[in-house]
Amino acid sequence: MRLNKITHIFFLLLIFVPLLLSAQDQRLVKTKVADALALLPAADNQQATRIFKEVINLGSDGLLLITDGVQPNGVVEGIPFRYAVSLLTHYSTTKEEKAKIEHAYLAALKKSTNAEVKAYFIDNLKLVGSNESVAVLKNYIGDKDSYDQAISALVAIGTEDSKKTIADALPNQSAPAQVRLIKAVGELKYLPALASITTFTSNNNTLLKRQSLWSVALLADASSYQALLQQAKNVEFKNDPTEATTALVEYLHQMTTKGNNALVKEISKAILDNTLNTSQQHFRLAGLKALALVDPEATLAILVKERIRFDDEYKKEVLKIATASAGSAKAMKLWQKEYKKAAEADQADILRMLAKANHDEGFVEAMLLPALSSKNKPVRITAASEIASYRNKKYTPALLDYLLRSTDADELALAQSALLQVADKETDGLVAQKIESAQSKNKTALLEILAARRSVNYFDVVAKQTTSNDSTVRKAAYHALPNVSAGSNESILLKMLVGMESRNEQRAIQAAIISALDKNSAPLINELYASQKVKLLPVLPYVNDSAALEKVVSSFYHGNESEREVAFEALKNWQNQEAVRTLLAIRKNESLKKYHEQALYAFISQTEKSSWPDDQKLLMLREIMPLALNKNEKTTIIRAAGNVRTFLSLMFVSNYLDDAGLSSAASRAAMQLALPTSDAKPGLTGIEVRKILEHMLDKLTGEDSQYERIDILTYLQNLPYTKGYESIFNGKDLSGWQGLVENPIARAKMTKEVLAKKQAEANAKVKDNWSVKDGMIVFQGEGANLCTTRPYGDFEMIVDWKISKNGDSGIYLRGTPQVQIWDIARTDVGAQVGSGGLYNNQKGRSTPLVLADNPVGEWNTFYIKMIGDRVTVYLNGVLVVDNVVLENYWDRNLPIFIEEAIELQAHGTDLAFRNIYVKELGTKPYELSKEEKEQGFDLLFNGKDLNNWIGNKIDYVVEDNAIAIYPTKEGHGNLFTAKEYADFIFRFEFQLTEGANNGLGIHAPLEGDAAYEGKEIQILDNEAPVYAKLEVYQYHGSVYGVIPAKRGFLKPVGEWNQEEVYVKGNYIKVTLNGTIILEGDMKKASKNGTLDHKDHPGLNRNSGYIGFLGHGSVVKFKSIRIKDLSK
């Protein structure tokens, strides 16, 4: 359709394009601009550059069309034009381009009557304006709506003319404009205006005064000094609204930059003389800094005295200033003297200042190393941290020595930190060497260093200290032990453990054993285990040994109370998923209540950390959910499920969306599951997903919920309208299911009546054995299979199943046995291979690839995919059947049926099924119905390729058996039939997205605008709010601009619509979803002019191509067929 962009241009053309141009030329420029606008905003830089080049080469006519389209902010029609202007402004790089654009903007500025639009063009001149704009901008300095933008643009242009314009404009303006102009003079440093702005420094208006003082300061003319000084004096060098003191400081800064040293000295001294109050410290510091910069020698003495003027912080700031001049020999001497006599607290600051000023090894030798032995603690600390900043290992001995001499905690911490900064491999050795002889506190610090550096080479040194007489040393040694232990230390550690009775130290040794575990450890541990159970139990969760769990379980159930406690701890710490079912059993055991809570949390965390596939993780979380007692437990399970990214997990957490206590956690989990992840995993799609996301939108709470809502809405907006998984079991009754009547071959031979009768009998029997309980389909006793009432062809399926002891069942696909389900204990029939296999296959594999069954009584999840005759099965997330042909059991000479029911097999044992979802895959090629074939229809699109089509095959792609247009790529969006048609019946289905816009061109040529050169039958989501004010001839189905259609027969967005377009000569009839929405004669309808008052040369064409005319939105088409009536 031709709405916003193009209608607008037509309208403009009527008014503005000079009549001198030939009609042909007008169309060309207009069309090109329209094409460009339709592609904006450009998808990428290359496209943007290409469009920019196209537009700029259209010359002033093209630019005029664009600037004329700009509307005041907030007018929707103007948006593409603002994108075009932005493109011109930002993408122009050469002088020539900028000149063209500048001219266009100046012209637009002249023409526009809207203040906001004018300001907008002026604003754009900031980037592309040149001296040429100055004369025009001058006129806006007096305009209250755009003076600010105009002056900003003049500053950006920055030529002599613009400077002069600014200066000349200064008198006779409103005060706000004057402030802005004075600011501009300062920014441009336009000296000729100095006198003029100086007069404002004595103005009563604070804003004018402040701005002029500031600009005078920026102009940095020596003659301004007295005036600025006087103003600062007037406010006693304080902070005040005129900021006179700040202006003087800025003036000083400018003079420093200019190098006017004499004046800098003078100003600085004036500042120093007048800022004796503590509240003026910062001005004073500025003065000192400037002075120190221009005359470092002379300032030295001042700084020494100045240091102690105010408070402690000021002292430090003065020292920072002194740093710049403290590198000379003279300075060194002076400051060293000061250092000696300074208060203890200040010495360290002076030392640091000198260290910064003299960053060389000579200074380290002369000052810093000796300072490590100072009596003054802050000095020692400063020296150590300054030495460390050299990051040179040659200072290791000195720092180590310092550490050995240190006694208090601060210094030890600092010495440690300093050593860790200069450390290398040799440091570890030096440290280890000193441990033996060090005092206990220092020993502790050294042990900590070895631990921090994981010095496994010095295990022996650390181990030896575990026997120290000093308890703090022992503690530190034990603490360090895990960090320095390696596999070779295992037997020593075990010996230590055997001999150790204290619990804390046992823990440390156990931790060390754990950190030293390697492939040789298990035998060593097993050897000792019988005699040292309680001591070794804590280690077992970390040992890679198949028998370890058994030992722990035995201790838990059969050991004494203390052994049981230790064993339970071990179960909680288990490092893989092996212990999860033990924890579950504990949780279920009523006599073990005291362990219940911890068992549940350990169960959840071990399940989360396990290497199980997601399906299995979810099964385990679902297994424990009924046992959860309170909100905390349930919330933890829901959160864990939020990390298991499967469709079933989403369905699981969505059960709790309406539970007041759990809804927020469930919503967050659902969001996490459904939306794309930050590491690029795609989001979930389909109707169920959409329903859940829409349902939970208002259930999120907490700080980030407003952002999360934006995320969800954005995702929903872009979510494709695919069906996805649909539940084929409603959880309440067996609707959608029926009894089994023999087999597909036998059924096909029955008459309708016989089949109906047998079906009724079979359905009656279903009630005897099949029932629905707690959201499950349950089978008990003897009976036949349960079948879906409708057939399925290609699909993906998810189903959870559970069997009892000796259980036997299966899933029939297309009415055919079967994906096997059985109790693996039934080795007599070969069930040890596991479930999931295509049991009745004779040629292809019939057994699963691996055994992946959960124990009988637990749930299992099947994912089954069937495409054509091939089946893939995952059991509990593990691939068990890999793309194997399902053989036809009922007649082995036939291939598998194309479509048949899915059946749940009954085989005499108790069964349960839940979560039955099917996603149908439209992978079958589309075929004409028998009826249409007979009527002479031709298939234009087979669901697979675009063979019968020409035109834009980049934006139009085949997807899910449909033609989809994604206008994000290059191209202009038309796809035509390969043949031309005159009279025809054209049938197709289409699916719209929100606000989508497309069109069906008929009788169209391949060149030019099909809506006018041919005819366009509108395709549009005319229910969208943006189209509330459509003209009647723009409704869906209308012959665009010519005959209006009836509105109100489109299906909701996302559903497929059926449409037929019948054309014979000038007669046209459009039928949408069974209702005729348009019927008429196109020639007659336009006899007295078209409804849109535009020229439609296409009305005179009675033959041409049929095509989809893309207008920038996502639309899908399928089932496209045609009957050529001209034949």
Add this chain to the structure above:
Amino acid sequence: MKKEKNINATHQSRRDFIKKSALAIGAFAIVPRHVLGGPGFMAPSDMLTKAIIGVGGMGRGHIEYEGTKVLAMCDVDKNHLKDAIALAGGNVRGYSDFRELLTQPDIDVVHIATPPHWHGIMSVMAAQAGKDVWCEKPMTKTIGEGKRVVEAMEQYGRMFRLNTWFRFKDNFYGMGTTVKPLKKVVDSGILGWPLKVTISGVTGFNWKFYWVGKTDLKPMPVPPELDYDMWLGPAQYKPYNPHRVHSTFRGYWDYDGGGLGDMGQHYIDPVQYFLGKDNTSPIRVDVDCPQQHDDAVGTWRRIEFTYADGCKIILDGENKDANVPYIEGPNGKIFRGFKSDIPNILKVIDTLPDPEPQMTVFSDSVRSRKKFGLNELNGFRSATIVNMGKIALQLGRSLDFDPVKQEFINDEAANRLINQPMRGPWKI
């Protein structure tokens, strides 16, 4: 301007107080407080006093902070101000004009939690008033403003902290560790040189592309509680629409730069730190993005920064490379969750020397006058990267940059965006 304060406190200068108590602090004055007794070791009378400007969103989270006591708050939205004062327990003075707040002698530190188009001006004015500054990220909206903040802090001897913190604490997004081990391994040279750092969803970073603006904002009446003219301040006048202000302002170039503005400095600053680039900037920026609207910020696909020595920072908005390492050097890679192709990398790192400790408590920095770990100098450099990216997005082209002159090479339009004009009387 209307005052909104309740005058009950005697405005004794904090610095006077500190001067008097300097003796009591005595010999320990230079020792960082955390060495003395850990965080929390501070008498109430020893706390720095603070004022917060902008208490709508970010500012409210910072009422409680180690070593500081909030005396005053300022906001241009009366409702925000009222709510925040109530949240702080009521005993706080309220201002609607920050300039008035800056004249209060009893405030040591000004905390700037406004939208970014105010950060530069307020930082400079606070320095000119003799206050130390705590400023939210991104540091400034333009490169030019950043330069000025650096200059003003130096001129007036003020302390500045930029409020992002990953260069010195907390686990750093997808890495699952602090930046310290990254710094150690990069410093050690184990990975080789130059390094390529990729910041994407794959490596654990979220570019928050919901911070996009709308292109069809209709003018609407300004609500009575809001001083819209003051909210806009230096930004050019545009008709009011609620989407411009408060929680959605990041979607507009006039005030910020979308997800890049919001998260860019958060993510990039630690990279500057561990690459050792705190004194320099990249020499080139390349962008891949859809064309941007000139008012509303849009999304982008990729922004790539290159340093003179060949190091690169890649912002991958599309999470294009599903297996990309966070840091990649010629001799080794570090992936999300600190996984690496270097065996036992965490143990190896433990044996490497530590980086220089950083000043991590702002009140310590104010007291000792030692620069805070993330200050105006390194903060300016990491903000410059964000601002280079924003300019390249708006211009849709690659740009060359001179890190010494801090201007673009041969691109006049880009250079016109370094200093953006300020409306009315606002200057920096």
